[in-house]
Amino acid sequence: MRKSDNIWRDAGGVCHVAAKDKAGAFGLMGYAHARDRGMQIILMRILGQGRACEILDSSDEMLAIDTFFRRMNWSGAMEDQLSLLTPEAKMVLDAYCDGINRGFAEKIPWECRLFRYRPEPWQPADSLLISRMVGYLTLAQSQGEMERLFIEMVQAGVDEARLAELFADILGGLDMDLVKKIRLQERLVDPPSLWNIAPPVMMASNNWAVSGKKTASGKPVIANDPHLEINRLPNVWYEMALNIGGRYAMGGTMPGAPALLVGRTPDLAWTATYTFMDATDSWIEQCRDGKYFREPDLWEDFTRRQEVIRRKKKSPVTVTFYENVHGVLDGDPHTEGYYLSTAWAPARSGAVTFNNILQVLDAKTVRQGMDFLSQVETSWNFVLADRDGNIGYQMTGLMPRRRPGVSGFVPLPGWIPENDWQGFEDPADLPGAINPDCGYLVTCNQNLNHLGRVNPINVCMGPYRSDRISSRLENENAITCETMFKLHFDVYSTQAEAFMAVLGPLLPDTEQGRLLKNWDFSYSPDSKAAYLFDRFYKQLYQDVFGNHGVGSAAVDHIETHTGLFNDFYLNFDRILLSGDSLWFGGNTREALYQQAAEKALQTTPRKWGEVRQVVMKNILFDGKLPKFLGFDRGPLTLPGSLATVHQGQIFESAGRQTTFAPSLRLVSDMAEDRIHTNMAGGPSDRRFSKWYVSDLENWKTGKYKKISNDPDQAKLPFE
Secondary structure, three states, X not given: XXXXXXXXXXXXXXEXXXXXXXXXXXXXXXXXXXXXXXXXXXXXXXXXXXXXXXXXXXXXXXXXXXHHHHHHXXXXXXXXXXXXXXXXXXHHHHHHHHHHHHHHHHOOOOHHHHOOOOOOOOOHHHHXXXXXXXXXXXXXXXXXXXXXXXXXXXXXXXXXXXXXXXXXXXXXXXXXXXXXXXXXXXXXXXXXXXXXXXXOOEEEEEEEEEOHHXXXXXXXXXXXXXXXXXXXXXXXXXXXXXXXXXXXXXXXEOOOOOOOOEEEOOOEEEEEEEOOEOOEEEEEEEEEOOEEEEEOOEEEEOEEEEEEEEEOOEEEEEEEEEEEOOEEEOOOOOOOEEEEEEEEHHHHOOHHHHHXXXXXXXXXXXXXXHHHHOOOOOOEEEEEEEOOOOEEEEEOOOOEOXXXXXXXXXXXXXXXXXXXXXXXXXXXXXOEEEOOOOOEEXXXXXXXXXXXXXXXXOOOOOOHHHHHHHHHHHOXXXXXXXXXXXXXXXXXXXHHHHHHXXXXXXXXXXXXXHHHHOOOOEOOOOOHHHHHHHHHHHHHXXXXXXXXXXXXXXXXXXXXXXXXXXXXXXXXXXXXXXXXXXXXXXXXXXXXXHHHHHHHOOOOOOOHHHHOEEEEEEOOOOOOOOHHHOOOEEEEEOOOOOOXXXXXXXXXXXXXXXXXXXXXXXEEEOOOOEEEEEEOOOOOOOOOOOOOOXXXXXXXXXXXXXXXXXXXXXXXXXX
């Protein structure tokens, strides 16, 4: 470590580093990630490489997980990517890897001894692997799951008219008869099983910025609260403050990747949410004798990729994947039939993203920040604010350029060349905005296509959270950081308000009916009405989409084994709130609401908080150790619902409890040189460190710590 470098903790345990240049600062970031989150990054790499059977557990379930990651092949084409790094980016990435390796040279996580595993040196390719994993898992993956559900609906006999209602305006190119011929394979592994160890479940988020004309300081105020899986330890995020040649940068990093993903410098702040850009497409391939049909009288060979998966104390398994210009085949082409080939646009990405996100640290204005961030290859909504008073929004991601009239949602025949991707859309055409007249910008995973010249979003989350935040900001002036703190914890549901406008007049004059009728639409922990409404809402799903649609068993499966109802509820809500629909099976909307209410209100009401209990489990041991050892914490009570600003989703998926809630809360006033944060956990993944869950109480109670570049702040040893 150079004498000019320095590393310490502040009073909240947040790591601070000081160096004369970026290479020095990011080298220390790597060192901090290795020392504080070493087990986290090791597990991520093991899984991303498809080596869990070799190192962790040779069970059949783990073999399926390894097969999934080998199928994705995120370790592929690394040399090509590394050659695209700018000299500065290469220097920083090399320094970051040296920092990780220096940290591991001092101390390897003790858990590695349990597996008799000594980690290989960290390489630049490992960080690109992490960036691909984070960009795909549960985010792009959920888009693919929705497209699979559509195929299953077609094959279950749902007619085209009802499909067109549910998936309005995105079914261009649909050939119902051809889709029915697709031989869908059994999933390698249910998606939630992929999240059992290290990969973070990432789904929803809020971010917003308010211009100085609506703030008390006269400068923009910006806020973010990424909604990730919080029933895990350690937290996905790792907070840091960097001092690079006297210029600060502070915010949230993800261990394994040398980048400040959300945060600020003296001049610019940037925050992120996920956008449901459709960057995953499937093509229908006609296969026989190991070949696929390309054009009349021409059958082409697939490229065969063989992967050997080693297994502890068991024989290795060789898996063969068949690939063509459209991606990886879901099936064996030697068995005649129609199969899907699937591709994710950023599957071979990383270098361009890293080149540009590194330059954001030098940007002085929102416009400069937007220009750099627009080059990020995975799909995000960035909201920015600068010291000059500007606010902006920029969508990112490689959006495939498709032929006119198709959206990417429907699988198309692979033997028609016009159905192939024609490169990618110009980032300048993606949705974006700067300094709107209303004085604020809000993204909450809603449809933002209207802000661009292309339409990246096919299915997305509803506008409920964005509507609520926008309403609050519209009616507030002299906004401060404290205003944003309160908004982070808002549990009012505009979704419930919309449904109750129909249901309210139909409720019976009973104790439960009166309780629900007088509800204030808030999902607070002590609300019994919120519990009753949730029962009604789920019953309505079953009555409409089960009894009059795809069948009760299918609805149960979707709710039990997937997160589709939690992710893409807008499509289903649009049907349920409509005045009339083919999905109503000849019934009126009011009759269906009344029927669902009669069933739901038979239950004894409970306080919402009583059914919102979660335990935070260590990502490696997953609840297998006795509670008294302290690796797991809780139970915690999660207020809110899937449609409230304070996201509070809890659902069982494939037998595993999953949550989406604010993993990190961040607020900053550009008039100040600090950020206000709290997070569900702490800086360290070391159970016996004082920093294991040091920020959890702040997160629960709504207290925000301050991270700043103040030279007089407390400096604690980094140990």
